[in-house]
Ligand SMILES: Nc1nc2c(ncn2[C@@H]2O[C@H](COP(=O)(O)OP(=O)(O)OP(=O)(O)O)[C@@H](O)[C@H]2O)c(=O)[nH]1
């Protein structure tokens with residue numbers, strides 16, 4: 278997922294560049310192809326809905342645009358609206374088709390051709406066609422469709438050169454059966470063939486746009502009503518798809534990995550597998566990385582070499598008096614010095630843990646395991662007012678809550694988007710945080726980890742149930758197709774991890790620098806004590822030392838900063854646990870809040886922000902009381 282939202286605005290006035298869009302169903306390999314055809318990397322994951330915003334990059338003399346996956350060019354969902362707009366403006370389309378799913382994917386192909394959009398078909402996943410025991414005659418498909426069809430295996434690059442070479446041949450048949458419906462449209466309307474097709478399918482935005490244009494031209498004709506032949510047009514198109522598939526596809530399907538997939542989705546086996554995976558995450562993060570890598574980085578690299586050297590250098594370079602005192606404090610103080618503690622937290626604590634977690638989660642994403650495990654929880658999701666599609670943002674959230682808020686676009690209704698956003702803000706810890714949390718809990722033992730996860734699930738469930746009961750409206754059921762189980766590709770996992778870690782550093786490091794400078798300044802001026810003092814009733818109510826107040830101040834900016842700050846507090850096991858629970862449930866990072874404002878509205882943002890304070894302290898207080906921390 279990339280956040281270059283303005284990347285696909287299409288050619289502007291005076292801009293003669295052409296654009297070519299990659300269009301197709303979710304999870305068909307559009308983003309992998311985009312990465313093969315252009316120098317840009319966009320995120321690739323084995324579940325539908327990875328791409329929610331468009332990205333563009335140069336390809337020869339044209340601009341290639343990666344779009345969100347869709348099952349049709351219309352306006353039923355946010356992804357469809359984004360993709361429809363791009364298709365209407367594009368000079369050509371590369372229609373990416375999952376060759377093992379022709380009966381599903383050719384619908385979009387025929388729709389594009391009906392619209393008269395110049396198209397080249399990338400017949401992707403040809404490796405899996407073979408593995409599944411199917412045979413597809415690409416030449417016959419090319420003859421049936423009347424446009425270039427290029428078999429590809431995006432992940433190995435097979436066929437990609439041919440695809441690039443044949444882009445100029447993009448075309449559409451002169452006329453298709455849908456033309457017989459155009460007669461139902463008013464005479465002489467000013468609409469392109471693409472628009473006419475959308476009009477007979479009853480696409481409202483197109484009707485409004487064309488109607489408005491007519492109104493301007495005629496000076497007052499009635500606004501155009503959508504024609505509403507959707508049923509008939511779709512039925513006819515599906516019949517064509519079926520007859521094409523019959524002529525080009527041979528062999529009977531061997532479903533690979535079906536057994537394993539089944540095991541993941543059945544509660545008896547799925548739940549233990551999920552638990553085993555969670556334990557593996559804990560072990561990798563907590564034991565291998567936190568207790569080895571982070572420990573080494575903190576004590577040896579930073580403690581023995583880096584910090585003394587930097588402190589000495591600062592002492593040498595700055596004069597010992599006057600204006601230099603505050604500067605020196607800012608740079609090397611013991612609690613948040615810019616060059617000392619801040620650098621150690623960012624590079625020595627957060628980065629190794631974040632990278633490790635990205636590696637684990639990236640592997641699971643590539644394997645297609647996560648959505649299957651989500652099916653096990655489907656009943657649970659249902660109870661908290663969500664359908665299966667909400668799983669994707671919740672999974673993305675474990676990586677980065679900020680990005681996940683953007684992913685909530687794949688969730689059907691407004692109501693579910695709000696519930697998902699609230700759950701993300703209130704109860705889903707992000708990777709950086711999970712890293713530090715797992716690290717700290719590993720020192721206490723696995724029982725604490727189990728307790729931590731159970732508690733989070735409890736909060737997630739409770740918040741969901743409460744919102745489900747209180748928000749008006751109903752959930753809409755929508756079963757999303759499961760991705761195929763695959764052996765994860767190390768190159769993709771590595772690249773994705775590097776990409777995400779880079780993004781983490783670019784985002785977190787400057788923010789941490791500014792936060793540390795601000796907090797140090799407050800500290801120098803003596804104001805930090807006042808703030809920590811003001812928080813004293815809260816920290817005392819949790820049975821935690823006053824210094825936890827400083828951690829909370831960091832947490833206002835990013836929860837992972839707070840978690841990192843906890844590594845330096847001297848706490849008992851129970852206190853550590855209470856602190857981690859509070860920090861986890863505390864307010865989302867300021868970037869997430871900005872995203873909630875952009876994607877939702879001020880009310881949702883306030884609900885999430887204030888709700889986080891309340892949840893964090895109510896749950897933290899309860900845990901504290903239960904563990905006997907408050908005496
Ligand atoms: N075996 C195989 N896997 C592929 C091929 N192309 C893509 N994949 C895998 O399919 C999954 C989806 O790829 P993406 O490029 O993210 O799919 P997308 O079409 O961009 O999906 P959305 O962004 O969700 O619409 C990833 O796990 C890829 O590694 C292929 O030709 N063969």
Ligand SMILES: [Mg+2]
Nearest residue numbers: 307308327328
């Ligand atoms: Mg994609």
